[in-house]
Amino acid sequence: MTTIEEHTREAVRLATRNVAAGQFPFAALVVADGGAGEVLGTGLNTCRRDADPAAHGEVEAIRDACRRLGTLDLAGAVVVSSCHPCPICQAVAGATGIARIYYAATRAQAAAGGFGMPGRPGVAEQIDGLLVPLESVDVAEAAEPFDAWLASGHGSETVARPVHELRVAVTAPDHEAAVSFYRDTLGMATVADWSSPNGKVVVLDGGRATLELIDEAQAGYVDSVEVGRRIAGPIRLALEVDDSGALAKRARMNGAVLLRRRPVTTPWGDRNVRLAAPAGLQLTLFSPAD
Numbered sequence: 001m002t003t004i005e006e007h008t009r010e011a012v013r014l015a016t017r018n019v020a021a022g023q024f025p026f027a028a029l030v031v032a033d034g035g036a037g038e039v040l041g042t043g044l045n046t047c048r049r050d051a052d053p054a055a056h057g058e059v060e061a062i063r064d065a066c067r068r069l070g071t072l073d074l075a076g077a078v079v080v081s082s083c084h085p086c087p088i089c090q091a092v093a094g095a096t097g098i099a100r101i102y103y104a105a106t107r108a109q110a111a112a113g114g115f116g117m118p119g120r121p122g123v124a125e126q127i128d129g130l131l132v133p134l135e136s137v138d139v140a141e142a143a144e145p146f147d148a149w150l151a152s153g154h155g156s157e158t159v160a161r162p163v164h165e166l167r168v169a170v171t172a173p174d175h176e177a178a179v180s181f182y183r184d185t186l187g188m189a190t191v192a193d194w195s196s197p198n199g200k201v202v203v204l205d206g207g208r209a210t211l212e213l214i215d216e217a218q219a220g221y222v223d224s225v226e227v228g229r230r231i232a233g234p235i236r237l238a239l240e241v242d243d244s245g246a247l248a249k250r251a252r253m254n255g256a257v258l259l260r261r262r263p264v265t266t267p268w269g270d271r272n273v274r275l276a277a278p279a280g281l282q283l284t285l286f287s288p289a290d
Contacts, residue, residue, distance in 0.1 A: 004035045007080040008104050008137040015082035015145035018044045019152055025145030028057040028081040030065040034099060035078045041065025057081060058089035062096055068242060073097050082145055083110050090131035100133045104142040113146025166209035172279035175200045181278045185254040225266055226274040226284060227259045236282045244285040248273040265289045
């Protein structure tokens with residue numbers, strides 16, 4: 001069983017890696033059963049990348065856990081953070097029923113790294129007393145994310161984010177069947193329906209979007225792992241889900257074709273299933289192997 005101290009060290013490691021990605025040195029986990037259970041969500045501070053003042057590590061971890069579980073109630077879970085949480089993070093934790101927040105770095109360590117909390121002396125401490133209970137975890141690595149930040153030379157310059165959303169536009173010969181499969185079978189919620197007499201347009205929520213660019217050799221390797229032969233075209237959608245095997249069975253009952261009989265545990269630690277799905281798309285459903 002993973003201890004709170006081990007979870008805290010992992011949050012610190014994630015915060016340090018976040019600096020390497022050009023982001024602020026903060027990260028957090030949401031852990032079930034008072035810290036004795038599984039990790040329900042992981043969050044990195046993306047304020048800098050997203051120009052979002054609320055995208056703190058703790059908030060992102062709570063968002064991740066809520067999305068994965070399909071609930072706003074995280075009662076019984078705890079947050080494990082790389083640093084003392086701010087009032088925003090405490091308020092979001094309290095709103096979802098988080099029982100306690102464990103943290104590594106202190107406010108003083110954060111301030112030494114250039115991340116002081118503004119306000120009159122004593123105000124932050126007064127706020128702490130009104131929100132989620134906090135508990136410090138003494139780990140030797142606590143200041144490493146801030147050391148990495150100071151050594152990185154990132155400074156306070158902003159990072160432009162010219163692309164705000166990745167949207168994959170798919171022309172579906174049987175529009176209703178495609179919408180039913182992706183919305184109802186896979187559970188992708190409707191974001192917008194812009195259908196009109198000129199045509200049908202339904203936008204579905206696919207979670208966080210990234211653009212993964214691979215060469216022909218890597219594409220062939222992934223195909224060989226997931227299916228056993230080269231099969232995908234230039235575009236394949238990969239969807240992270242809670243249970244790839246269970247969702248693949250449901251998808252198969254609703255029009256998808258399994259391209260390999262059973263899920264495959266990949267060398268990179270996921271449990272993958274490849275499907276031929278409506279609208280002519282190949283899907284990789286993946287979830288952590290453990």
